[in-house]
Amino acid sequence: MKQRFFEHIGTFVKYQNLLQELVIRDIKVRYRKSVLGVLWTVLNPLLMMIVITIVFSTLFKQSIPNFPIYFLTGSLIFSFNSEATTNALYSIIGNAPLIKKVYIPKYLFPLSKTVSSLVNMGFSLIAMFMVMIVTKAPFYSTIMLLPIPIAYVFIFSTGMGLTLSAVTVFFRDIAHFYGVFILAWTYFTPIFYPVSILPETALGVMKLNPMYHYINYFRDLILYGRFPGLKENFLCAVISLISLTIGITVFYRKQDKFVLFI
Amino acid sequence: MxxxxxxxxxxxxxxxxxxxxxxxxxxxxxxxxxxxxxxxxxxxxxxxxxxxxxxxxxxxxxxxxxxxxxxxxxxxxxxxxxxxxxxxxxVAPLIELGAGFDADLSARENIFLNGAILGYSREYMEEKFEEIVSFAELEEFIDVPIKNYSSGMTARLGFAIATMNVxxxxxxxxxxxxxxxxxxxxxxxxxxxxxxxxxxxxxxxxxxxxxxxxxxxxxxxxxxxxxxxxxxxxxxxxxxxx
The missing domain is CATH 3.40.50.300 (P-loop containing nucleotide triphosphate hydrolases)
Known part of the structure; x- marks a missing residue:
């Protein structure tokens, strides 16, 4: 058992370079031939924010003082997860030619997708800081703790990505369904509306939505300058670890069969 | 033995x-x-x-x-x-040459990607880069995306990468x-x-x-x-x- 563990660590180190190359490839290919290139990672959330602000800000003027930042904090975290998981979902079936020809630890494919989404998220944070400066929002010292919720979401997304990529190999329907699921999830997450507009029952259900907790955590740090208590940290960590455990278990059990189904 | x-x-x-x-x-x-x-x-x-x-x-x-x-x-x-x-x-598998090439990337980028797939570090690939390019005879086309290559050129590049190490x-x-x-x-x-x-x-x-x-x-x-x-x-x- 112990020896197996060290073997795993060994291959992980050996293939770390590949992980890096896959992430670089992802980012390069995505922005190839676009004039503005990587600048789009900053522009995209900015433009999105402008559209949503024009549409919704008057509606929620009373309950949300700085609407642009409220929206950006929510949407950055949410799209980090949705982008990471959607890309991870296709990562195994999309790399079929490679998996059939060379031995590579297969978890690298979904993992590389979550890592490149993480890099993207990093760029998008620049957009958020820019808007914070423009709207003269206060910079609290708690902003230094930003890596914590990002790490929670990263672990959560990696777990989901592993599960989705493995299950999609056997049931391609998931790929079609997931787009709808993400749309529903977007509306069921307080990204552009305040939680206060929800009725009591909906709020109870909302607490089962992992993204709700992550986004709250993120907003606490940036918008309200407070550090979430032990309870919130515990909750977020547990959700992330459950997701990761499920992901690793499902992936590990199914990975030898992938090559027969792709 | x-x-x-x-x-x-x-x-x-x-x-x-x-x-x-x-x-x-x-x-x-x-x-x-x-x-x-x-x-x-x-x-x-x-x-x-x-x-x-x-x-x-x-x-x-x-x-x-x-x-x-x-x-x-x-x-x-x-x-x-x-x-x-x-x-x-x-184990170096040459089951198919150029498996793992990304058509949108140039030969230069693909050499590093393919090297990583075979488990080599970036430094090692940098060291071997010239050798690979000259063996594959692709000096002139090194920054052209692979999708514009002929199948022979792709295969040559794949062979050069897979066999540059013993x-x-x-x-x-x-x-x-x-x-x-x-x-x-x-x-x-x-x-x-x-x-x-x-x-x-x-x-x-x-x-x-x-x-x-x-x-x-x-x-x-x-x-x-x-x-x-x-x-x-x-x-x-x-x-x-x-």
Whole structure:
């Protein structure tokens, strides 16, 4: 058992370079031939924010003082997860030619997708800081703790990505369904509306939505300058670890069969 | 002599229906009809052999006899249904040249990507970069995206990357016939150099001549079963007379 563990660590180190190359490839290919290139990672959330602000800000003027930042904090975290998981979902079936020809630890494919989404998220944070400066929002010292919720979401997304990529190999329907699921999830997450507009029952259900907790955590740090208590940290960590455990278990059990189904 | 590859009683089963069951509706229908694991196909049955360091094994047989499946099992791409494969040392698979090339990236970028796929570090690839480019004769086109390459150019690049290092075990599936006549000679010479430095080779070919020239042992597969294993000349002659 112990020896197996060290073997795993060994291959992980050996293939770390590949992980890096896959992430670089992802980012390069995505922005190839676009004039503005990587600048789009900053522009995209900015433009999105402008559209949503024009549409919704008057509606929620009373309950949300700085609407642009409220929206950006929510949407950055949410799209980090949705982008990471959607890309991870296709990562195994999309790399079929490679998996059939060379031995590579297969978890690298979904993992590389979550890592490149993480890099993207990093760029998008620049957009958020820019808007914070423009709207003269206060910079609290708690902003230094930003890596914590990002790490929670990263672990959560990696777990989901592993599960989705493995299950999609056997049931391609998931790929079609997931787009709808993400749309529903977007509306069921307080990204552009305040939680206060929800009725009591909906709020109870909302607490089962992992993204709700992550986004709250993120907003606490940036918008309200407070550090979430032990309870919130515990909750977020547990959700992330459950997701990761499920992901690793499902992936590990199914990975030898992938090559027969792709 | 130290053993490099030990194949112990390996059998590989494919489920011929599995290809089509990839949506839930189909799955449930077949589950109800009890057809789910209906048609089994054994591509390999009870294969056992060992090869020592410095050996080169030619695998011969008709189309569909399981040669490529066997190579994939040894390379670790397929996990055998039964039995076990143990290989000692790093394996360089040349199952298909240029597997893992990204058509949108340039040759320069693909060299690093492909190197990483084979498990080499970036520094090592930087060191070998010039050698690869000059072997593949692609100096002029190094920054052109691969999708604009001819198939011969892609294959040359793939071959150059896969063989720039001397691996412990080299697995080759019919890739020596890439490129024009000149490049074939060059790649053949490269293979010889690699073999002379003590690499263990597993080699699939339809050309008995090539097998005789390159290998000291041969394995004859027929319908997924071992028909004969031993000295190249004996096995090859038996196969030719068959």
């Amino acid at each position: 130290s053993k490099m590859v030990e194949v112990d009683n390996v059998s590989m089963m494919f489920n011929l229906h599995s290809e089509r069951i990839d949506n839930i509706k189909e799955y449930i229908i077949r589950l109800l009809k009890k057809e789910l694991f209906f048609k089994e196909f054994w591509a390999l049955r009870n294969i056992s052999f060992q090869i020592d360091k410095g050996d080169s094994l030619g695998i011969i047989g008709l189309n569909g006899s399981g040669k490529s499946t066997l190579l994939k099992v040894v390379a670790g791409i397929l996990k055998p249904t039964l039995g076990e494969v143990v290989s000692h040392g790093n 691996p412990d075990i080299l697995i080759v599936d019919e890739v020596l016939s890439v490129g024009d006549h000149k490049f074939q000679e060059k790649s053949f010479a490269r293979m010889k150099t690699i073999l002379d430095s003590g690499t263990t080779l597993l080699f699939v070919s339809h050309s008995i001549e090539q097998v005789k020239k390159m290998c000291n042992k041969a394995l004859w597969l027929e319908n997924g079963q071992m028909k004969m294993f031993g000295d190249t000349n004996i096995v090859c002659d038996a196969y030719s007379n068959h």
